[in-house]
Amino acid sequence: MTKIKDHLLRLERIGPKAKSRLKYLRLDMNENPCGLPESFMNTVLKEVDSGLLSAYPEYSSLENAIARHNQVLAKNIILANGSDSAIKYIFDAYVSAKDLVLLTDPTFAMYPVYCSMFAAEAITVKYNADLSFPFEGFMDRLNRGVKLAVIINPNNPCGSALSREKIKQILKKAKENNILVVIDEAYFYYYPDSVIEAINDFDNLIVLRTFSKLCGMAGLRLGYAAASSRVIGGLVKVRSTFDVNAVAALFAERLLENPDIIRGMVKLADEGKSYLSGMLSREGIGHCAGQANFVLIKCPGRVNQILEELSKNKILAAGPFSQDFLKDYIRVTVANKPAMKRFWAHFIRIWRNLPSDGKGAVR
Numbered sequence: 001m002t003k004i005k006d007h008l009l010r011l012e013r014i015g016p017k018a019k020s021r022l023k024y025l026r027l028d029m030n031e032n033p034c035g036l037p038e039s040f041m042n043t044v045l046k047e048v049d050s051g052l053l054s055a056y057p058e059y060s061s062l063e064n065a066i067a068r069h070n071q072v073l074a075k076n077i078i079l080a081n082g083s084d085s086a087i088k089y090i091f092d093a094y095v096s097a098k099d100l101v102l103l104t105d106p107t108f109a110m111y112p113v114y115c116s117m118f119a120a121e122a123i124t125v126k127y128n129a130d131l132s133f134p135f136e137g138f139m140d141r142l143n144r145g146v147k148l149a150v151i152i153n154p155n156n157p158c159g160s161a162l163s164r165e166k167i168k169q170i171l172k173k174a175k176e177n178n179i180l181v182v183i184d185e186a187y188f189y190y191y192p193d194s195v196i197e198a199i200n201d202f203d204n205l206i207v208l209r210t211f212s213k214l215c216g217m218a219g220l221r222l223g224y225a226a227a228s229s230r231v232i233g234g235l236v237k238v239r240s241t242f243d244v245n246a247v248a249a250l251f252a253e254r255l256l257e258n259p260d261i262i263r264g265m266v267k268l269a270d271e272g273k274s275y276l277s278g279m280l281s282r283e284g285i286g287h288c289a290g291q292a293n294f295v296l297i298k299c300p301g302r303v304n305q306i307l308e309e310l311s312k313n314k315i316l317a318a319g320p321f322s323q324d325f326l327k328d329y330i331r332v333t334v335a336n337k338p339a340m341k342r343f344w345a346h347f348i349r350i351w352r353n354l355p356s357d358g359k360g361a362v363r
Contacts, residue, residue: 159290
């Protein structure tokens with residue numbers, strides 16, 4: 001029997017904990033729990049006909065729309081089947097076995113997974129205990145031994161963001177040392193201080209985006225990378241043929257044609273986040289709202305109990321986390337205010353009724 005590659009035997013993959021999440025209020029994976037407006041959905045679905053589905057998808061119109069949206073050129077954009085696939089393109093094109101990949105801890109889970117898939121060596125710099133980016137430690141590791149460096153901005157689950165000025169310091173040093181840098185902007189719409197324009201100045205920069213978060217299209221699987229034409233050329237060599245489906249491309253293009261819808265979804269998320277943060281503050285419950293679409297809530301001694309009780313009430317939140325400075329937190333994706341009110345009603349009841357670590361409720 002043909003055996004799997006030796007280095008893949010040690011690779012563990014973890015899927016969603018719930019068998020099905022569709023019947024829950026899904027506040028665990030940083031999607032947009034409310035999704036796209038129904039009126040927009042119905043309008044776009046009228047364009048989905050047998051002609052669209054029977055033909056191989058065409059991408060130039062969407063690529064041009066994304067380019068205009070970001071004020072870059074279409075030649076600087078490559079589409080992907082979710083930003084996960086764009087990350088795999090990067091590893092396919094630019095990372096070889098035994099190459100060093102500089103990551104933070106925590107980072108998006110697929111980066112260490114791809115390191116294992118491609119037999120690369122991941123080296124990590126831990127986030128600071130106050131949840132801030134470890135700038136000095138990261139800069140110290142940017143040397144000629146590193147092939148690829150990755151920054152999630154804002155980070156998940158810390159929620160903190162690195163300023164554009166510091167990112168450009170990192171890009172400059174990385175360029176001097178021939179290091180490719182990925183700035184993963186999955187939470188761009190919640191934190192619009194992008195560095196995408198820097199692809200014109202740094203040919204070692206790749207910016208990643210996704211339609212799975214604010215844009216409410218996680219089920220359609222669509223993302224993209226922006227980079228210099230030289231870097232994009234490398235990614236084009238390894239991408240699959242027609243790996244983005246036509247329905248995803250249609251929805252994304254129509255959404256970009258309607259920026260008011262995007263602004264409206266940001267407003268709803270901000271309102272929900274402000275409500276939840278305000279209620280937590282009123283109760284004296286430790287939390288960190290951060291720059292992305294989630295709130296960290298400190299639940300010392302009872303993280304698992306709270307998550308279990310929420311799940312019994314058809315609400316999913318994330319945790320526990322492996323990092324010591326995050327072990328007392330649950331992460332709650334924000335939605336609109338009505339959804340946050342539903343979460344809060346169950347959470348505060350559970351919080352008040354559950355025992356903590358024997359020292360009383362942490363306030």
